[in-house]
Amino acid sequence: MSISKMIFVGFMAVFGCLGNSIMAADMPQGIIKLSANEDGGGKSCALIIREGTAVQNFYMGNTACANDEARYFALENVPSATLIRFDDSPCDKYADQYMFTIKTIVHPTETRRIGLRELKDARVDSIIVRGVQLVKKENEGGFQDGKLSCVKVWRSALP
Numbered sequence: 001m002s003i004s005k006m007i008f009v010g011f012m013a014v015f016g017c018l019g020n021s022i023m024a025a026d027m028p029q030g031i032i033k034l035s036a037n038e039d040g041g042g043k044s045c046a047l048i049i050r051e052g053t054a055v056q057n058f059y060m061g062n063t064a065c066a067n068d069e070a071r072y073f074a075l076e077n078v079p080s081a082t083l084i085r086f087d088d089s090p091c092d093k094y095a096d097q098y099m100f101t102i103k104t105i106v107h108p109t110e111t112r113r114i115g116l117r118e119l120k121d122a123r124v125d126s127i128i129v130r131g132v133q134l135v136k137k138e139n140e141g142g143f144q145d146g147k148l149s150c151v152k153v154w155r156s157a158l159p
Helices: 003-026 116-121
Strands: 031-035 044-048 056-059 072-076 083-087 099-104 127-129 132-138 150-154
Touching: 031 150, 099 116, 116 132
Parallel strands: none
Antiparallel strands: 031 044, 031 072, 056 150, 083 099, 083 150, 099 132, 127 132
């Protein structure tokens, strides 16, 4: 093998490996902040979005938010193409009253506090705020303010 091919292969090996680790280091962890009040007051909690693409279930009864208390959410440093579902039923059951699914479309996504009622009133496929699209909603007629029991997260894979 010629010296130029060896240099090229070495270059690709080094920068190929570094490129992947740099990309992984750039992926934000992401936080969903939930609260009872629009100003962040009342019962509140922060859900940390872990790395990996497996579904992450957050049962509100196991958080500082408590079951059926949260009305608002804000996203911090959430990776693009992450799906987040807000549900009135426990994480292991199908939605009895309502279910809203959003998708982040900006990398990373940062938002103001968004009321769950805004999702109820929005059209599917509409942009709720910069970086957030409503992709699905079910049984929105059964929406009751503050009746949040579960948040499910499907974090996107690395690009």
